Amino acid sequence: MTPIALLAQAVALPDTVVMVPAGSGGWRIWLDTMAGIAHILIALVMVGISAILLGILFALRRLSRTARASVGGALQRLEAEARPVLEHARAIGSDARVVSTTLRKDFEEFNQTIMSANQRLNLAAEAAEERIARFNALLEVMQQEAEDLFIGTASTVRGIRTGTAELRRFRTPAPSPSAEEPVDGE
Template structure:
């Protein structure tokens, strides 16, 4: 096995100088217009990529620096705005609490006003009822007073008429007999006048005896 391997190596070493002295030739064909345009375009693209790389690397570096600056600025602004946002949230909670308290107070005030209005209407109704009752009482009192006044006036008038009648009767009893000649001639019974009828129709006044 080892002898066979050594023989093959020896043959290869002998063929190596022969291969180095052998010249191989290859026929190169002419490039077409498409291949020429393609090669030129490939070169232009390579140059453009190179130029773009040259300009983009500094731009990317500057963009990174700008991004870091913007990030730091945003962190600073966030640090400054965070307390403000916290205070705004607290203020919003306080405003909400105050609004709720005011709403509750307004509801209580409205309820109180409604109750007061109801009581006022009830009091007005009672006052109107009492006033109507008082007016009815005044009407009754007025009627009673008018009746009493009329009764008193009638009584006074009756007393006055009775007093006048009593006075006239007293004066008639104390006056002397009437001596008019014409009266005697009219009532002497000698004339043709119906004296009996006149005497019966004439009122008779008798004097009252005083005991």
């Protein structure tokens, strides 16, 4: 910008601040050069890091191939060795299933037997309670009859005693006045 243009702006906009770029000096060139060199160095470092990462990637790929081959061989050996163990475990599982089924069946039969015995025991207990109730009723009747018989027998015996005592009194002659007894007038 020319000085006249700046002056025209200053008159037109008195409250606006106008910034004028500084002229290209020696330090500005030096700063631009250093920034360019830094950009080149950063680009070289990035290329170097990319090359290193690419090398690591190829090394990991080779390592994964060898690991896959060794793991595959180990898995084949493990499968060959584990096959009898797995078949034996499968047979044990099958046997356990058979034993479990047999035990379940036996337990169900045992449970049914217990339930049947419990039902019969309850019926027997009810029948015994009924018989005991009848026997108690019979004992009450027998006790009542025995009491009545005892009272009747006791009253009969008392009546017989009283009757015999009365008969004895009439049978025995009345004591005559004996000589020893003074007669009333004498």
